Amino acid sequence: MTAMAGLKDLFTRNLRQSGIYVAFVAIVGLFTILTDGVLLSPGNVTNIVLQYSYILILAIGMVIVIIGGHIDLSVGSVVALTGAVSAVVVIQRGLPWWVGVLAGLAVGLLVGMWQGFWVAYVGIPAFIVTLAGMLLFRGMTLQVLGNISLSPFPAEYQKIAGGFLNGFLGGQGIDVFTLLIGAIAVLGYAFSQYRARLGRIKYQQVVETMPIFVTKLVLVGLVGMAFTYQLSRSRGLPIVLIILGVLIIAYQIVTTKTVFGRHVYAIGGNLSAAQLSGVKVKHVNFWIFVNMGILSAVAGVVYSSRSNGAQPSAGEMFELDAIAACFIGGASTTGGVGRVTGAMVGGLIMAVMSNGMQLMGIDQSVQQMVKGLVLLLAVAFDIYNKRRAGAAR
Amino acid sequence: MANPILEMRAITKTFPGVKALQDVSMSVERGEIHAICGENGAGKSTLMKVLSGVYPHGTYDGSILFEGEEVEFGSINDSESKGIVIIHQELALVPFLSIAENIFLGNERSHRGLIDWNVANSEAAALLARVGLDELPVTPVGQLGVGKQQLVEIAKALSKQVKLLILDEPTAALNDNDSEHLLGLLRQLKAQGMTSIMISHKLNEIAEIADTTTIIRDGRTVETLDMVADEVTQERIIRGMVGRDLGHRFPPHESHIGDEVLRIEDWTVHHPTDPGRVVVDSANLTVRAGEIVGLAGLMGAGRTELAMSVFGRSYGSHITGKVFLHGQEINVGTVSEAINHGIAYATEDRKKYGLNLIEDIRTNVSAANLSKVSRGGWVNSNEEIKVAESFRQSMNIKAPTVLALTGKLSGGNQQKVVLSKWLYTDPQVLILDEPTRGIDVGAKYEIYTLINRLAEEGKAVLVISSELPELLGICNRIYTLSAGRITGSLPREQATQENLMELMTKERDQVR
Numbered sequence: 017m018t019a020m021a022g023l024k025d026l027f028t029r030n031l032r033q034s035g036i037y038v039a040f041v042a043i044v045g046l047f048t049i050l051t052d053g054v055l056l057s058p059g060n061v062t063n064i065v066l067q068y069s070y071i072l073i074l075a076i077g078m079v080i081v082i083i084g085g086h087i088d089l090s091v092g093s094v095v096a097l098t099g100a101v102s103a104v105v106v107i108q109r110g111l112p113w114w115v116g117v118l119a120g121l122a123v124g125l126l127v128g129m130w131q132g133f134w135v136a137y138v139g140i141p142a143f144i145v146t147l148a149g150m151l152l153f154r155g156m157t158l159q160v161l162g163n164i165s166l167s168p169f170p171a172e173y174q175k176i177a178g179g180f181l182n183g184f185l186g187g188q189g190i191d192v193f194t195l196l197i198g199a200i201a202v203l204g205y206a207f208s209q210y211r212a213r214l215g216r217i218k219y220q221q222v223v224e225t226m227p228i229f230v231t232k233l234v235l236v237g238l239v240g241m242a243f244t245y246q247l248s249r250s251r252g253l254p255i256v257l258i259i260l261g262v263l264i265i266a267y268q269i270v271t272t273k274t275v276f277g278r279h280v281y282a283i284g285g286n287l288s289a290a291q292l293s294g295v296k297v298k299h300v301n302f303w304i305f306v307n308m309g310i311l312s313a314v315a316g317v318v319y320s321s322r323s324n325g326a327q328p329s330a331g332e333m334f335e336l337d338a339i340a341a342c343f344i345g346g347a348s349t350t351g352g353v354g355r356v357t358g359a360m361v362g363g364l365i366m367a368v369m370s371n372g373m374q375l376m377g378i379d380q381s382v383q384q385m386v387k388g389l390v391l392l393l394a395v396a397f398d399i400y401n402k403r404r405a406g407a408a409r
Numbered sequence: 410m411a412n413p414i415l416e417m418r419a420i421t422k423t424f425p426g427v428k429a430l431q432d433v434s435m436s437v438e439r440g441e442i443h444a445i446c447g448e449n450g451a452g453k454s455t456l457m458k459v460l461s462g463v464y465p466h467g468t469y470d471g472s473i474l475f476e477g478e479e480v481e482f483g484s485i486n487d488s489e490s491k492g493i494v495i496i497h498q499e500l501a502l503v504p505f506l507s508i509a510e511n512i513f514l515g516n517e518r519s520h521r522g523l524i525d526w527n528v529a530n531s532e533a534a535a536l537l538a539r540v541g542l543d544e545l546p547v548t549p550v551g552q553l554g555v556g557k558q559q560l561v562e563i564a565k566a567l568s569k570q571v572k573l574l575i576l577d578e579p580t581a582a583l584n585d586n587d588s589e590h591l592l593g594l595l596r597q598l599k600a601q602g603m604t605s606i607m608i609s610h611k612l613n614e615i616a617e618i619a620d621t622t623t624i625i626r627d628g629r630t631v632e633t634l635d636m637v638a639d640e641v642t643q644e645r646i647i648r649g650m651v652g653r654d655l656g657h658r659f660p661p662h663e664s665h666i667g668d669e670v671l672r673i674e675d676w677t678v679h680h681p682t683d684p685g686r687v688v689v690d691s692a693n694l695t696v697r698a699g700e701i702v703g704l705a706g707l708m709g710a711g712r713t714e715l716a717m718s719v720f721g722r723s724y725g726s727h728i729t730g731k732v733f734l735h736g737q738e739i740n741v742g743t744v745s746e747a748i749n750h751g752i753a754y755a756t757e758d759r760k761k762y763g764l765n766l767i768e769d770i771r772t773n774v775s776a777a778n779l780s781k782v783s784r785g786g787w788v789n790s791n792e793e794i795k796v797a798e799s800f801r802q803s804m805n806i807k808a809p810t811v812l813a814l815t816g817k818l819s820g821g822n823q824q825k826v827v828l829s830k831w832l833y834t835d836p837q838v839l840i841l842d843e844p845t846r847g848i849d850v851g852a853k854y855e856i857y858t859l860i861n862r863l864a865e866e867g868k869a870v871l872v873i874s875s876e877l878p879e880l881l882g883i884c885n886r887i888y889t890l891s892a893g894r895i896t897g898s899l900p901r902e903q904a905t906q907e908n909l910m911e912l913m914t915k916e917r918d919q920v921r
Binding site for chain 2: 215216218219221273274275276277278279281282285286288289290291292293294295296348352353
């Protein structure tokens with residue numbers, strides 16, 4: 017197989033996966049042109065990371081929920097509640113910042129256990145449980161805050177979403193430390209891919225030809241380094257990006273390489289078959305929601321840190337952004353299909369579009385309409401693909 | 410003769426990479442019952458989809474003549490308006506709607522946009538009488554058994570002024586009584602001048618009812634047999650389908666029976682939602698090493714319910730009784746406990762309960778024993794592929810790689826994936842529920858061979874089947890189940906279809 021044909025084959029076979037990357041590149045390109053390059057300027061790239069990190073964190077948990085065949089409508093309210101509890105602990109009670117973080121995470125854990133209990137052990141559809149949760153936790157937020165906003169947080173707490181790591185290694189206008197971390201990440205990625213390839217060769221499986229493999233790595237490496245370069249020219253490495261990066265890597269591994277991840281896909285793909293294969297369905301469903309609760313709490317802490325306070329209306333509509341990110345990223349509405357990386361790209365598509373349109377000064381009303389249409393088209397594209405695959409039988 | 414209602418000429422249909430039909434021709438006489446036989450994947454369903462317009466005109470080559478004129482169907486609606494109605498294997502009824510609503514679904518008896526229920530219900534009642542179904546038109550379809558639902562489908566077809574009725578595996582899910590009734594109905598419709606095409610794997614039914622049989626193999630018409638004039642036997646049809654003489658439908662097997670492996674004592678199961686109803690009533694049963702034991706019973710006798718309740722209480726409520734393995738009492742409260750004790754249950758409904766159809770062969774094979782290819786919660790997917798690949802070869806699963814989706818395989822190959830999944834758990838007891846339902850003769854033979862091999866390895870095998878010849882062909886001993894009670898246990902030498910059937914219906918009359 018020649019390199020060109022191999023590349024083509026790679027794309028057509030994985031259209032479902034690669035289609036979304038192509039769309040992402042196209043959207044970035046489009047808005048770069050429309051904003052005269054402002055979109056990709058160092059300051060704005062940093063901005064996008066800071067502004068949408070909490071949606072991406074929610075999308076990580078949400079895609080697992082969706083793969084399992086459920087939905088979670090309560091995450092926006094949970095973001096508000098965890099942020100509020102954290103704010104009460106830190107701002108009203110004057111306790112250290114990390115006590116606030118732990119309190120928020122603990123609330124997320126309890127929320128997850130609560131919803132997991134109803135979904136897994138009582139057997140109420142997640143749509144209903146989390147719709148109730150949406151109201152319940154919003155109400156609790158109002159109770160906790162006494163209907164007022166709390167601010168400001170101490171400087172340490174603000175750093176979670178607004179802080180940067182930089183300057184450790186100097187550099188003139190370009191932060192060497194950030195570049196170094198970026199390089200380590202890219203090399204780590206290349207190394208893990210190489211090891212996976214060796215493993216596949218050892219088991220005598222088909223692998224991509226060397227030129228394609230290298231091309232892929234070089235492309236990913238270039239994009240990764242260009243991204244870190246822009247960050248390093250601005251304020252350095254955002255702390256929240258480190259949190260997000262660790263979460264993405266961890267959950268990518270959980271979904272693709274662990275027994276738990278496999279069981280989530282099995283439950284979403286065919287519940288009865290999973291049950292009759294000895295999968296402990298209740299147990300798995302319970303932990304899916306516990307996990308979502310904790311990730312919502314992480315997002316809640318990040319959001320409260322970024323907005324430097326807690327508001328009664330915090331996190332409204334976040335659930336819809338997170339759900340949209342998953343579906344744009346190729347998750348199936350009926351469960352069993354989806355990827356963490358897909359949801360991340362889906363979230364970034366939403367982020368780049370919002371940010372790009374904001375830069376262009378487009379009215380909020382138009383932004384909403386465009387986002388709605390993009391979601392619709394993404395799922396329509398997905399269904400078209402599935403039908404094509406079905407007809408090719 | 411020579412008054413064809415339908416002629417299909419030189420039909421060729423290609424899918425990307427595959428020639429599904431090549432130059433297929435067939436001719437159906439007016440007023441006959443025409444059977445189509447062929448192995449799974451031979452192209453029967455594709456041919457019927459071409460005929461009914463599922464694959465519209467232009468996507469295939471060749472021509473179709475219906476009632477003497479050339480037709481070009483763009484959709485199912487086109488073919489239905491000409492009087493060609495197809496009833497699929499998976500019934501297309503809405504369970505919550507009434508019989509009448511289902512019959513006239515999409516074809517409502519309305520006047521100025523409002524449905525006239527009186528007309529609809531009385532017409533439905535007339536159609537039900539015609540198909541011999543004694544139910545009220547307002548009964549929800551979900552309350553009917555599969556056999557009766559099949560009749561509703563036929564009534565629905567009749568309501569559309571059908572001239573050519575196509576039935577895809579109509580009796581696959583029916584028990585013998587319901588099948589008999591359905592075949593009787595087809596004969597009756599034939600007497601009224603109806604033409605039917607029937608796709609079936611049940612050769613005895615074809616031999617009994619068909620006037621003509623067209624055999625398709627690998628996408629080509631092999632031959633057309635005149636069933637009446639030539640007195641065609643089942644063996645003759647099989648020879649045409651597989652292109653070779655199978656000699657025997659069941660592989661020879663010499664058994665070496667050892668010690669008792671599984672014993673069930675006093676097993677009683679109640680209905681899951683209606684705990685007052687006893688589904689399995691103090692059943693006692695043993696299976697020994699190397700023994701193939703059959704479990705015969707009519708639909709609703711509690712065969713699957715018995716098996717599933719033993720398999721980790723996957724069915725029923727208020728279950729009492731004891732399960733012994735090698736003489737030791739074991740606890741099988743959950744499916745994973747049952748699997749850990751070496752019990753495997755391959756379901757009768759592989760699409761619904763057996764496979765994750767949107768996943769590949771690899772994940773399905775490892776699904777019940779994922780811990781064997783993982784360490785500390787981490788799956789070794791390379792090892793997993795290797796395992797699946799070895800099953801693909803040893804079980805002769807026809808798929809390009811183990812990364813092929815199970816949803817795209819034929820019934821026989823799907824069944825092999827299900828069996829691979831359970832063999833990978835290394836069971837001592839295999840409960841096989843309808844292991845050959847809906848799969849073709851060649852694959853059936855392969856599965857019988859596999860069952861024999863498992864018995865030779867010293868495993869205890871319990872086979873549940875609706876086809877008595879199958880049980881008589883492969884089992885050492887056969888239990889009969891009737892209305893939840895075990896009514897007999899016959900060694901193969903003493904069992905006949907007649908005495909089994911007698912035991913299968915025996916207590917039922919006394920219970921009622």
